[in-house]
Amino acid sequence: MKIEAKQLVRTFGDYLALDKVSLQIEEGELVALLGPSGSGKTTLLRVIAGLDFPDSGSVLFDDREATRLQIQKRGVGFVFQNYALFRHMTIYKNIAFGLEVVRRKDRLKPALIRERVFELLRLVQLTGFENRLPAQLSGGQRQRIALARALAIEPRILLLDEPFGALDAMVRKELRGWVKQLQRQLKITTLFVTHDQDEAIEIADRIVVMNAGHIEQIGTPIEVCAEPATPFVWEFLRGHALA
Amino acid sequence: MITERPRPPKSRSAVREPRWVRIMLTTVAVLFLGIFVLVPLFAVFGEALKNGLGVFFASFNDLAAFAAIKLTLLVAAISVPANLLFGVSAAWAIAKFEFPGKSLLVTLIDLPFAVSPVVAGLIYVLIFGAQGWLGPFLQAHNIKIIFAAPGIVLATIFVTFPFIARELIPLMQAQGSEEEQVALSLGANGWQTFWRVTVPNVKWGLVYGVILCNARAMGEFGAVSVVSGHIRGLTNTIPLQVEILYNEYNFVAAFAMASLLAALALLTLLIKSLVEWRASARSALQEPQVYA
Numbered sequence: 001m002k003i004e005a006k007q008l009v010r011t012f013g014d015y016l017a018l019d020k021v022s023l024q025i026e027e028g029e030l031v032a033l034l035g036p037s038g039s040g041k042t043t044l045l046r047v048i049a050g051l052d053f054p055d056s057g058s059v060l061f062d063d064r065e066a067t068r069l070q071i072q073k074r075g076v077g078f079v080f081q082n083y084a085l086f087r088h089m090t091i092y093k094n095i096a097f098g099l100e101v102v103r104r105k106d107r108l109k110p111a112l113i114r115e116r117v118f119e120l121l122r123l124v125q126l127t128g129f130e131n132r133l134p135a136q137l138s139g140g141q142r143q144r145i146a147l148a149r150a151l152a153i154e155p156r157i158l159l160l161d162e163p164f165g166a167l168d169a170m171v172r173k174e175l176r177g178w179v180k181q182l183q184r185q186l187k188i189t190t191l192f193v194t195h196d197q198d199e200a201i202e203i204a205d206r207i208v209v210m211n212a213g214h215i216e217q218i219g220t221p222i223e224v225c226a227e228p229a230t231p232f233v234w235e236f237l238r239g240h241a242l243a
Numbered sequence: 244m245i246t247e248r249p250r251p252p253k254s255r256s257a258v259r260e261p262r263w264v265r266i267m268l269t270t271v272a273v274l275f276l277g278i279f280v281l282v283p284l285f286a287v288f289g290e291a292l293k294n295g296l297g298v299f300f301a302s303f304n305d306l307a308a309f310a311a312i313k314l315t316l317l318v319a320a321i322s323v324p325a326n327l328l329f330g331v332s333a334a335w336a337i338a339k340f341e342f343p344g345k346s347l348l349v350t351l352i353d354l355p356f357a358v359s360p361v362v363a364g365l366i367y368v369l370i371f372g373a374q375g376w377l378g379p380f381l382q383a384h385n386i387k388i389i390f391a392a393p394g395i396v397l398a399t400i401f402v403t404f405p406f407i408a409r410e411l412i413p414l415m416q417a418q419g420s421e422e423e424q425v426a427l428s429l430g431a432n433g434w435q436t437f438w439r440v441t442v443p444n445v446k447w448g449l450v451y452g453v454i455l456c457n458a459r460a461m462g463e464f465g466a467v468s469v470v471s472g473h474i475r476g477l478t479n480t481i482p483l484q485v486e487i488l489y490n491e492y493n494f495v496a497a498f499a500m501a502s503l504l505a506a507l508a509l510l511t512l513l514i515k516s517l518v519e520w521r522a523s524a525r526s527a528l529q530e531p532q533v534y535a
Contacts, residue, residue: 051424071427078428084421088443098429101439153429 001062001156001189002027003048008057010043017043018054019213025206028187030180032200035210036236041193042161044210048191049159050074061156077150077188081162083142085134091145092130095120098153120148123182140171147179151186158183160192164199176203197240201225209233287505290498302499310476311484311500314392318467318480319460322399326456330407331449335441337408338415339423352408355401363401364469367394390472395480398466403459410452414445447522451515458511462504 003025010018017040025031033041046052048059050071058067066074086094099113108116121127124144134142143163150158163179164172180203183190194200200207201221209216209224209232216236217229228234260268292299302308336342337349355363369375371388381388388394422444426436442449464482471478479487481504488497 049428051428071424072430072432074428076428078425080421080425082421084425086422086426086440088446097426097431097439101426101429101431101435149425149429 003157003189003191004060004063005044005048006058006060008044008047008054008059010040010047010052010054016213018047018057020057021210021213021215022057023208023215023218025189025191027189030183030190030203030205031192032204032207033191033193033210034195034197034200034207034236036195038212039210040213041195041208041210045159045161045191045193048157049076049078051078075153075156077147077153077155077158079143079146079150079158079160079163081165083134083146083166085142085146085149087134089133090130091121091126091132091134091137092117094134094145095149095152097149116152120152123151124148138171139167140175143167143175147182155188158188158190160190162193162195164194164196172199179203197237201237201240209236211236284505287498287501290494291502293498294495298495299499299502302496305496307476307479308484308496308500311479311481312503314395314478315461315480317392318396318399319457321396322403322460323453323457325400326404326407327449327453329404330411330452330456333408334411334415334445337412338418339420349412352405352412355403355405360402360463360465361469364398364466367397367401367466367470371397389470390474390478392478394470395467395478398470399460399463402463402466403456406456406459407449407452410448410455411445414448415441418444447518450518451522454511454515454518458508461507 003023005021005023008018008021009016019040021040021044023044033044035041043052047054050066050069053068058065060066061069061074086097089097095117096113099108099116102108107113117130118127121130124147126141126144126148129137129141129145134145137145143166147163160179164176167175176199192204204221206218206220207224208218211232217224217233219227219229224233225237225240228237291302303312333348333352337345368389371377371381371394373382373389375389388397422440423436426440427433431439461480462482463480464486467480468483468486471480471483473479473483473487475487481500485497485500485504488494488500
């Protein structure tokens with residue numbers, strides 16, 4: 001699905017988190033929102049997800065107005081930095097959650113839900129973990145379950161907030177390659193927030209560099225590295241180049 | 244079969260108190276508990292059973308005693324659910340939202356802990372009593388609150404409302420609201436999110452709060468005493484009945500009634516330990532236990 005943000009403004013008290021942010025993301029793209037902390041990247045993600053509403057401006061999904069649409073109706077898969085798995089539910093129940101809360105008449109039959117959950121477990125390579133509790137999994141495994149849970153509802157877009165932020169360096173590298181591969185395979189429009197330049201350069205189709213509530217530059221990793229549009233981008237990406 | 248477990252070395256650790264200090268502290272704690280808690284507890288049951296089981300049970304075979312037990316149960320049956328509703332709403336609001344007046348609300352929840360129960364009772368007499376603000380209105384409409392069951396319920400709710408809220412607020416604050424946000428993003432409505440995500444996460448805290456709230460609701464004396472009017476067989480709860488019997492030198496009956504409250508307290512503690520045990524077993528399972 002195509003996402004468009006127009007002149008988004010969001011303030012928290014006196015603090016201007018988003019200052020007239022406009023942005024367009026094409027169907028099937030993998031886009032990184034890159035910036036230092038406090039640059040407004042997470043706020044932008046939350047506004048697109050429907051976890052937060054903008055003061056002004058609009059969000060369009062496939063050219064349709066979605067600014068005030070409730071999160072339940074947006075069909076977004078959202079993954080938090082700390083995964084936010086339902087701690088009292090087994091892995092199976094976690095993944096099945098989005099399928100089981102559907103109104104009875106639209107709900108899949110239990111056998112189909114089961115099939116879908118196991119299919120997702122295979123997709124994230126965690127078959128056999130269905131009866132574990134989240135606390136019995138490692139960080140990387142939890143992250144993959146969070147992704148499987150988000151994918152269960154067949155979202156139109158995938159939004160990831162610092163998806164690799166809580167993982168150690170080794171797992172992080174491994175997982176980001178895997179996520180890119182998965183995104184290619186599913187062809188789902190994906191937006192992820194990161195403060196890690198290398199991560200954005202390595203896996204994103206396009207990078208949105210943000211600073212102090214506005215967008216400094218949008219471009220492919222090659223473009224932002226080779227032709228930084230502002231001194232900030234130059235400074236922020238200095239020393240990070242395509243490997 | 245007995246297997247040898249690795250034991251910590253017996254050498255004196257640098258951060259451990261000397262032996263005599265440990266013995267002294269333990270002795271003080273045990274003596275203190277014994278004198279102030281155990282002896283009175285035994286005394287209650289001892290006095291109640293002094294003249295044998297027959298006399299003990301005969302004490303309950305009395306209309307006033309029966310009425311007191313019934314009223315106590317009624318008061319608890321109303322005030323505990325009321326505080327459950329209030330406690331969950333307040334904790335939810337405080338832990339998950341930012342709103343003006345939040346810190347005031349947190350302070351107000353603690354008010355019953357800070358105010359003497361007698362004052363709490365007097366507040367209701369001032370509002371609903373014959374000479375109170377609403378007195379003339381209530382009399383004109385023939386509604387009895389003070390010196391009747393409604394007043395006792397109100398006073399009990401006031402005294403016990405911090406228990407459940409206080410138990411839930413820190414728990415909900417620690418858990419944040421990300422799980423709820425995920426549930427919403429997965430298409431759950433508010434109701435489903437509450438019952439499937441929020442409640443299971445605070446389940447044991449909730450049970451614990453209800454147990455404490457119930458124990459206090461049944462045992463409250465001061466506030467209830469002020470608003471009750473002590474009408475025998477009508478507005479006496481168990482604690483008030485105990486006092487009346489005692490003042491009439493009817494010791495066996497007084498202690499028999501008191502033993503009922505003591506038994507309730509013991510049962511409460513038992514359930515509480517069971518709940519804590521279950522909860523800790525549960526959280527041990529949820530400790531980060533990393534496989535692979």
